[in-house]
Amino acid sequence: MLTNEEQKEIAIELGKYQQKSAAGLEALKVVQKHRGWISDESLNDVAQMVGLTDNELDSVATSYNHIFRKPVGRHVIYLCDSVTCWIKGYENILEHLTGKLGISPGQTTADNRFTLLVSSCLGVCEKAPAMIIDNDLYVNLDCSKIDDILSKYT
Amino acid sequence: MEKPLTRNFAVAPLSLAEYEKRGGYEGLRKALKMPPKELQRLVIEANLLGRGGAGFPAGKKWSFVSMDKDSHPKFMAVNADEMEPGSFKDRVLMEGDANLVVEGAIISSYAVEADVAYMFIRWGYNLSVERVEKAIAQAYEKNYLGKNIMGSGYSLEMYIHTSAGRYMCGEEASLINALEGKRALPRAKPPYSVACGLWGRPTVVNNVETVANIPHIIVNGPEWFRKLSLTAEGGTKIYGMSGKVKRPGFWELPMGTTIGEVLQEHAGGMSDGLKFCGLLPGGASTSFLTEEHLNVKMDFASMAKTGSGLGTGTMTVLDDKTCPVGMLNNLESFFARSSCGWCTPCREGLPWVANILESMEKGTGKPGDIELLEEHTFLLGSGHTFCALAPCAMNPLRSALKYFRNDFERHITEHRCPWK
Numbered sequence: 001m002l003t004n005e006e007q008k009e010i011a012i013e014l015g016k017y018q019q020k021s022a023a024g025l026e027a028l029k030v031v032q033k034h035r036g037w038i039s040d041e042s043l044n045d046v047a048q049m050v051g052l053t054d055n056e057l058d059s060v061a062t063s064y065n066h067i068f069r070k071p072v073g074r075h076v077i078y079l080c081d082s083v084t085c086w087i088k089g090y091e092n093i094l095e096h097l098t099g100k101l102g103i104s105p106g107q108t109t110a111d112n113r114f115t116l117l118v119s120s121c122l123g124v125c126e127k128a129p130a131m132i133i134d135n136d137l138y139v140n141l142d143c144s145k146i147d148d149i150l151s152k153y154t
Numbered sequence: 155m156e157k158p159l160t161r162n163f164a165v166a167p168l169s170l171a172e173y174e175k176r177g178g179y180e181g182l183r184k185a186l187k188m189p190p191k192e193l194q195r196l197v198i199e200a201n202l203l204g205r206g207g208a209g210f211p212a213g214k215k216w217s218f219v220s221m222d223k224d225s226h227p228k229f230m231a232v233n234a235d236e237m238e239p240g241s242f243k244d245r246v247l248m249e250g251d252a253n254l255v256v257e258g259a260i261i262s263s264y265a266v267e268a269d270v271a272y273m274f275i276r277w278g279y280n281l282s283v284e285r286v287e288k289a290i291a292q293a294y295e296k297n298y299l300g301k302n303i304m305g306s307g308y309s310l311e312m313y314i315h316t317s318a319g320r321y322m323c324g325e326e327a328s329l330i331n332a333l334e335g336k337r338a339l340p341r342a343k344p345p346y347s348v349a350c351g352l353w354g355r356p357t358v359v360n361n362v363e364t365v366a367n368i369p370h371i372i373v374n375g376p377e378w379f380r381k382l383s384l385t386a387e388g389g390t391k392i393y394g395m396s397g398k399v400k401r402p403g404f405w406e407l408p409m410g411t412t413i414g415e416v417l418q419e420h421a422g423g424m425s426d427g428l429k430f431c432g433l434l435p436g437g438a439s440t441s442f443l444t445e446e447h448l449n450v451k452m453d454f455a456s457m458a459k460t461g462s463g464l465g466t467g468t469m470t471v472l473d474d475k476t477c478p479v480g481m482l483n484n485l486e487s488f489f490a491r492s493s494c495g496w497c498t499p500c501r502e503g504l505p506w507v508a509n510i511l512e513s514m515e516k517g518t519g520k521p522g523d524i525e526l527l528e529e530h531t532f533l534l535g536s537g538h539t540f541c542a543l544a545p546c547a548m549n550p551l552r553s554a555l556k557y558f559r560n561d562f563e564r565h566i567t568e569h570r571c572p573w574k
Contacts, residue, residue, distance in 0.1 A: 120239065
């Protein structure tokens with residue numbers, strides 16, 4: 001069941017488009033904002049609300065990088081692995097992160113605190129290497145900064 | 155030197171009132187007194203070429219839109235899906251002067267009499283979204299948006315769409331599919347979006363930097379705009395540079411500034427102890443250029459002559475301590491995972507290319523691999539795929555095989571990456 005708040009927010013998205021189905025992706029983002037990920041049940045609820053079959057909506061959901069069809073940790077780390085960050089040594093940062101967290105990209109820590117993902121270019125190349133945690137951007141990274149940054153997220 | 159795009163950056167972010175004090179929304183006031191066709195003519199005369207990378211004349215694109223009474227509803231989509239690796243110019247514009255971007259989008263919408271405008275902003279640009287959202291809300295308060303804008307009879311609604319993240323969304327037709335809530339797949343052309351776009355209606359897709367130029371063209375005229383440039387292509391350009399240079403960053407400079415000037419004078423040259431080997435001039439899908447090209451003027455026409463392209467004008471520099479094969483491996487892996495899978499050459503070919511490059515980096519490259527890569531630059535080239543993703547992915551590879559061939563050979567003969 002979608003909550004009243006979710007339904008209200010989805011209704012705003014529906015008002016922006018000529019067809020209900022166009023808001024499907026936006027509606028998924030609304031639900032993910034509240035629940036962290038999209039379960040089969042939420043997918044079905046959203047599909048009904050925007051007039052798509054669950055298969056149609058799932059085909060959309062799975063083609064975008066930032067709709068999660070599996071549970072993720074409380075915080076999601078997106079480390080940029082694109083060209084400038086590669087030149088500036090993102091691989092050292094990744095090694096530090098995997099060592100510190102004990103997980104590989106795509107995995108979640110046992111205490112459910114962090115999911116570690118690599119991401120395509122974050123568009124802040126002049127300040128590479130860069131990463132985003134949840135909605136916060138971190139730039140000009142080096143390994144010495146990582147532990148402090150992680151400690152902000154509980 | 156005039157810098158119309160970034161002149162408010164030092165004091166940014168401006169409130170709408172401050173923006174107006176500095177001449178903001180004069181362009182819209184002036185524009186609304188002209189017929190849309192006149193605006194189109196001015197922008198054609200200004201020779202503003204589309205800043206998304208393709209360089210299509212912006213005014214001409216507008217002129218393809220039907221202005222018949224029964225052509226409504228029509229749509230404008232501002233393409234801020236800046237996901238081309240190495241590019242960040244649209245971000246700095248939205249963060250630095252969101253009011254200018256919104257004013258430009260409103261005037262552009264009026265020029266084609268669009269009824270609804272979408273700001274299509276990529277995932278991860280949270281500050282851009284925040285500032286553009288505020289600029290739109292304030293524009294509504296002053297009736298620069300909404301019904302009967304300033305009594306002109308023209309009405310426009312503007313919404314932000316934040317992408318759920320997919321490189322393909324930056325391509326015009328895929329962006330339209332994404333806005334319709336579908337998978338971001340390209341569409342067969344023709345019909346073109348200007349005739350049959352969002353929900354089958356006429357739709358113009360313009361880049362952020364393109365629309366940001368519009369208010370100044372309207373206020374100051376096409377002749378003034380053309381004079382900003384060093385070449386025949388009008389205006390200034392936001393150039394950027396990243397990689398191991400002394401001062402990575404972005405600079406608004408006259409269109410046609412040379413690569414060497416940006417590298418030496420603005421980016422401060424290479425970082426200490428490093429030599430310049432080459433660069434991607436405008437994102438991951440442009441071809442490498444080398445030292446021999448440092449005097450090339452960075453406009454669309456001059457860059458095309460080098461066999462590369464201006465692209466986004468944000469450059470990624472390769473230094474002598476960075477392995478060109480490793481860089482290619484990074485680029486092609488990106489393209490392989492960005493393929494939508496629609497057509498076979500792209501879906502199958504790109505992972506193959508990436509695998510070969512990966513094996514070269516690991517020291518398990520084989521004789522014949524270079525020829526195999528070369529074959530792929532043909533097989534995945536123009537005309538063999540449904541959209542431009544794979545052909546563009548072959549640009550850095552083809553040029554790297556030309557300029558850095560010896561480095562590829564060394565990976566195979568030495569059974570290792572000589573940079574590791």
